[in-house]
Every structure is written in C-alpha cells, then in structure tokens.
Amino acid sequence: MSAKPVICIIGAGAVGGYYGARLAQHGHDVHFLLRSDFDAVRRNGWKVKSCDGDFTLAPGESHVYDDARKMPKADLVLVTLKTTANDQFEPLIRPLVKEDTAILTLQNGLGSEERLATLFGKEHILGGMAFTCINRIGAGEIDHMAEGWVRIGEFGGGPSPRASRVAELFSASKIDCKVLDNLRRGRWEKLSWNIPFNGLGAVMDLTTDRLIGTEEGVALLLSIMREVADAARALGAAIPEDLPRRHIDKTRPMGAYQTSMQIDRREGRAMEVEAILGEPLRQGMGAGILMPRLAALYEMAKAVNAAMA
C-alpha cells in the first residue's frame, strides 16, 4: 500500500459513510461510490454527528461517484454494502481491482469473504466486523451514536503486515481498529449475538429488551446461542464458554434496541437473512451439527422477509 493509498468505499450507507468520512477527515484519499445520496453529497459533502466529535467534509474533501467504472484503481476497497446486494460485487468492485488491491469487507454475517475470494482471488481479501452504532439520518448525514471498534483479519488466516497497516490507518483516523488472530472465530463470536437477536427480533418483531426481559426469552436466546457455539466449535472456531451469558448481560443496558434486521422488517426493506442466518446454518450443517432452532428461524425469517417486502 502506498504512502497515500487510494481508498474506495463501496456501499456508503451509515457504516461506509462514517468510516470513509473519518478517513477523509484525516487527510486520506477517499472515493465513495454512492447511489441515492450521490447528488446530495456531491453538492453538500458529509455531515457527521459523532460521540467522538462532530465534523463535516466539504464537497471537495472527498470524491464521489455514481458509477464504479469512473473510480480509480484502489489500494484499499472497503466493502460496506448490505449483504443483500452481494450479487453486485462483480460490477461494483471489478473496476477498482489491481494486482495488489486489498479488499476489506465489513459486512454482516457470513459468506461475503468467500464470495469476494471466488471473484477476485483469496489473496486480496480481508474481513472485519464493526461493533458500533451508526445510523444514516439523511442524505450525506450520519449519526455515530456509540463508541465502537473495528476488528479485522486476513481471510487467509493469521496476522499480516497488510492487515496491520490497515488497522494503523484506521486507528490514526479516530477509528479503534485491531487485527484479529482468527477472523473466523471473530465472525462466529459476533454471529452468536447476531443470529438470536437479529433473527428473533425480526421474526418475532421484538426489541432486545423484550427478548431478554423474560425467562422464556432468555432460555430461547441461550438455546440458539448454544447451537451456534456447537457449529463454531465443529468448524474449528470455538467461542468462549461464557460468551452466551455475557451476550445477555451486555445486551441489558441497550434498552429497547431494534436490531438492523428488525428495522428492515419494519421499514419493508430486504433483511440480511442469508448472511446472518442462512450461511451460518449451511456451514454448521455442513460440519455435521444439527441446528433445529436456527433451521426453523431461517425458514420463518425467509417467510417474514417475503411477506413484508
């Protein structure tokens, strides 16, 4: 990666918009691919409300595009598309890729790294997770509500100088970012929260406080987390024994939190059913683990997703 790398953000919604704007604020050469917000951001730049300090980016301080074919070749591609748009990887990312491009997906769930690796070559791919709370509140307007952190890793496994450089780039731009020893385990740790809370929250249309507010709800959450933990172990990505209980405790202070999938349900938008439920189920079953609750939840989420679309 060069001293002033070309950074392209594919999918500049809340997460992509926020991280891209932070990087641009700190002097990096950031190029955003936008769709619905293209005109507004080109005219007005970015406006960011953040618990780490509000800021704006004037129109000239970053580059915006409505077509990936107009963008420069990238040193780093940050993929923050909703996973329901993953069938657009080829047209949206191919134009940016040169021999040493690093492609980092911060998308939810499972399956995005594999799909990117198939298209562009495993050696290009890094994955990561954003543990944070960022909403898009208008065209080019972002609200970063809670401190958070990013954890990244090589899809091929193990630490790498490249992953460290990306983490430094982020960390120097007010984005807490560290490299994981084991990306796969990190993904399953996050899934063990996301699968029950996103899945049940969307299927049952209940906020997190309703789910953890009763004995029956906690029993159900823990049962699903155990299925996920069994799958993770069978796939060589064992998560800590006490993580399910810690997930419950950690969720209490979040109050009446709506997961992204519940919000998608309520707003009639496509839910990330395959990335958060379908792909973990397929991987777990492929490793010989029966996941009856997740299987039922997946079927029900597909039915809700279709019914509300």
Place this chain on the structure above:
Amino acid sequence: MSAKPVICIIGAGAVGGYYGARLAQHGHDVHFLLRSDFDAVRRNGWKVKSCDGDFTLAPGESHVYDDARKMPKADLVLVTLKTTANDQFEPLIRPLVKEDTAILTLQNGLGSEERLATLFGKEHILGGMAFTCINRIGAGEIDHMAEGWVRIGEFGGGPSPRASRVAELFSASKIDCKVLDNLRRGRWEKLSWNIPFNGLGAVMDLTTDRLIGTEEGVALLLSIMREVADAARALGAAIPEDLPRRHIDKTRPMGAYQTSMQIDRREGRAMEVEAILGEPLRQGMGAGILMPRLAALYEMAKAVNAAMA
C-alpha cells in the same frame, strides 16, 4: 338427559355466549356463569348479531351467575373457557356435576378433555370443535359473523345416544351440529390448521393473507402441517393426505384474517400456547415423532407470550 335439560355454560365469552343464547332463544333452560359481563347481562340480557338472524334475550330469558356454587346441577355443561383458564376447572365445574352430567368442551387445541376426565371421570366427557367466527363486541353483545358448524364426539370414542341427543339439541336451535366418529381425528384435523396459522400468526405477527401470500410462507405452513400429520398418524388419528393443501386453499378467501392467538398477542392477553402448540408437541413427541419446527415455534410462542403479557 331429561326432556328439559339444565344446561350450564362455563366461560360465556363469544362462543359460549352465542351458543348459550341460541339454546335459550329456542326455549332451553340455560344458565350462564359470567365474570366481567355479569352485571351487564343481568341488567340487559343478551344482544346477538348473527348471519343466521339477529335476536335478543331479555334479562329473564336466561339465568346468569357470578359464582358456580350458586348454579344448579347440570344435565349438560358446555365448557367454553379459554384454555389458559383450565386450572379453574375444579372450582368452576365441580359444583354442577351430578352422576349423569355430560361435560362437553368446545375449547381450542388439545388437552382439555384429558384434564376434565382426570377431574370428573372419563365417562362424563365429550369434546367438540366450533368452526365458526364469533366475536364479543361488548358486554353481553355478540357478533356471529360467518356460518359455521359444531362437531362433537365422545372422549371415550365412538358414537353414543348421548352425543346424538346433544347434537339434536344444538341442531334444533339453529346450530349446525353433528357427531364425529372419531373425535381425536377431528381434533388433529383442526390442529393441522390451527398450529401453523395460530402459531406463526402470533409469533411472526402476520395475518393469514401474509402467510399464504408468498412461496416461502406456503412452504413453511406446509412443512409444519406435515409434522402435525406425522404426529396424528403416529397417534392413530391419521388425517387426509390432501388436507394441508386444502387448508391453504380454504384460507385464501379469508383475507387479512387475524387468528385468535395473533389477536391475543396484539391485545396483550394470554395466548393459548399450551393447548394449541405445547400439548400437540408433547403428544407427537411421546409417539416418537420429531417435530423440530413445532418445537421451535412453541419455544418462540412462549417467549412472545411472556414478552407481551
């Protein structure tokens, strides 16, 4: 049963109120046990809007009570309590029972006959199902919206003179009523509609048109109906092969129908989780049938029920 039998209605909500009022309208000696509507019905009688003809009952034309201990011994007890009140069978029904009392439960789901038989003796018990659409629209005010029918049978199995007499009593009072050869099969036939539509409708908060409106929804409904059919067969109550498909077709003209369990969810009232989901699951599993979708649905319904209470 004597020429003018004493009929006691326990649980005079929509169904009990309507059938009791119809019997009283036709000159029968009907005694209602009421709770919240006691004062209103004592003062004003019953007011029934019905697709089979509206009618009213003046205060003197039926007997109302707020305490089962004040009621006469019954020839026929009609049990139309919500199954969530089944732990009240002993205090509410014991005072009415004499040697030859027939106790007919028209309650939803499974388990009520068994419970009544344990308390009062198997020889007293008949069961049945009301296929109709009746709502309580006010204190003592009932709206009978769709033609319907009642099917009854001996808990002990087979036809009986007593069951025939009850069916005649109903039929002569504008209530279409026939005797089933096999009550158990009748219950499972009805369950194969009630389990998926009530269960999913309440857990996912979707009306029937949303459930049957998509391929994913129909696939899920049919999968659950197949689990129910497998359980019914293992329990010696095999339902017709084509019933699941007929259930789907029959549900289409119902439009945006809210099942009772979905209405209970929306109004924060106890859902009939055990009668409609829990007891069929236990009986099916007891017969060696795995019912993974019903098992998950049951756990989720318990969580929704607890969360919304």
